[in-house]
Amino acid sequence: MNTLRIFLLLITCCKLKSRNVICAKAGISIMLQIFGRFPVKLGMTHLFIFIIYSTNISAQNPGKFNLGSAPTPEEIAAWDKDVKPNGDGLPPGEGSVLKGLEIYNLKCIGCHGYEGQYGPYDQLVGRDSGKDFDFGIDRNLKRTVGNYWPYATTLFDYIQRAMPQLEPGSLNPDEVYSLVAYILNLNKVVPNDAVMNATTLPTVEMPAKKKFFMNE
Numbered sequence: 001m002n003t004l005r006i007f008l009l010l011i012t013c014c015k016l017k018s019r020n021v022i023c024a025k026a027g028i029s030i031m032l033q034i035f036g037r038f039p040v041k042l043g044m045t046h047l048f049i050f051i052i053y054s055t056n057i058s059a060q061n062p063g064k065f066n067l068g069s070a071p072t073p074e075e076i077a078a079w080d081k082d083v084k085p086n087g088d089g090l091p092p093g094e095g096s097v098l099k100g101l102e103i104y105n106l107k108c109i110g111c112h113g114y115e116g117q118y119g120p121y122d123q124l125v126g127r128d129s130g131k132d133f134d135f136g137i138d139r140n141l142k143r144t145v146g147n148y149w150p151y152a153t154t155l156f157d158y159i160q161r162a163m164p165q166l167e168p169g170s171l172n173p174d175e176v177y178s179l180v181a182y183i184l185n186l187n188k189v190v191p192n193d194a195v196m197n198a199t200t201l202p203t204v205e206m207p208a209k210k211k212f213f214m215n216e
């Protein structure tokens, strides 16, 4: 009976992929059986548990899935365009408030309403933040770009990446700069003749900037 058990264990171990681990475990098992250190009789149940256990190990370490392919530099560039608070990552290009108004009324107004104030989705414009930034206690206060966002550059990053919601990534940098200029202007953060580009946008100071700081 012992010989049969050892034989079965070896067959199992050699069929499985991660042979080193499995064979080491089989070896220990066999040794334990030979030296009689196992108090219980090792029969088919033990073998069954062993197979399940071994299969699990090989499922955790498949080595290679053979799925997908290495991304091309263009594919990486299409995703790798995050913009940091200091403006790192902003592309060349520029946009004006007036141009932004045109694009907004074509592509954004349906979801964010006239001048960014009436929805049905997120309100983008508004400066009221209560007496002391009361968003936590006053549910009627709406968080907007003008009263809540600490960095102007985030607006570029967000619009470029995520808007318009049904066609994310479809806007070119000039269009995004223009929309940023328009939304900042509606929020009374930049003047009517503002031109936004990689140099001017990071210098825009947001009203809520000082409300965000690191915990001591």
Ligand code: HEC
Residues within 6 Å of the ligand: 104, 107, 108, 109, 110, 111, 112, 121, 122, 123, 124, 143, 144, 145, 155, 158, 159, 163, 164, 165, 166, 179
């Ligand atoms: C089909 C509807 C739709 C369209 C069109 C759309 N948006 Fe949005 N937008 C949303 C929704 C929904 C959210 C909230 C997403 C979330 O919180 O995950 C949002 C969020 C935003 C936010 C963040 C608001 C905040 O305070 O968190 C900005 C900024 C924004 N959109 C700008 C734009 C601009 C600019 C356009 C036009 C180019 C646009 N959106 C077009 C649906 C839309």
